[in-house]
Amino acid sequence: MIQVTVVDRDGTENTIEVPTDINLSLMEILKASEYDILATCGGMALCATCHIQIIEGLNNLPEASDQELDMLDTLPDADGQSRLACQLHLHPSNNGMKIKLKGSLQ
Known part of the structure; x- marks a missing residue:
C-alpha cells in the first residue's frame, strides 16, 4: 500500500491508501475515493477535467507524454x-505523494 495526500478544491486534506497491485490510473482511484x-x-x-498539481513527489513520476503536455498547454x-491524473499510474516510489485537485467541475 502507498499513501497519497489529496488536497481538495476547498483546501481540505485527506490521505488515501492505494494498493500497488491495481492497474488503475490516479483519476480512477480518485473517483473511486469519491x-x-x-x-x-x-x-x-482529451479534456483536462482531471488536472492536478503535484505538491510533493513530482520527481518520482514519469515524464508527461506529448499528448498530455498539449492538453495541459x-x-x-x-x-x-x-x-493529468488520468495519465498517472502509481508505483511504490510514489508513496507520500501530495496532490491538489485543480480540474474543472463543469
Missing part, C-alpha cells in the same frame, strides 16, 4: 507541477 472529478473523456487526455492555470 472525489469530484468529471473525467469527461474517460481517461484519454490549453489550461490557463497549468504550471510545471501540473499533470
Whole structure:
C-alpha cells in the first residue's frame, strides 16, 4: 500500500491508501475515493477535467507524454507541477505523494 495526500478544491486534506497491485490510473482511484472529478473523456487526455498539481513527489513520476503536455498547454492555470491524473499510474516510489485537485467541475 502507498499513501497519497489529496488536497481538495476547498483546501481540505485527506490521505488515501492505494494498493500497488491495481492497474488503475490516479483519476480512477480518485473517483473511486469519491472525489469530484468529471473525467469527461474517460481517461484519454482529451479534456483536462482531471488536472492536478503535484505538491510533493513530482520527481518520482514519469515524464508527461506529448499528448498530455498539449492538453495541459490549453489550461490557463497549468504550471510545471501540473499533470493529468488520468495519465498517472502509481508505483511504490510514489508513496507520500501530495496532490491538489485543480480540474474543472463543469
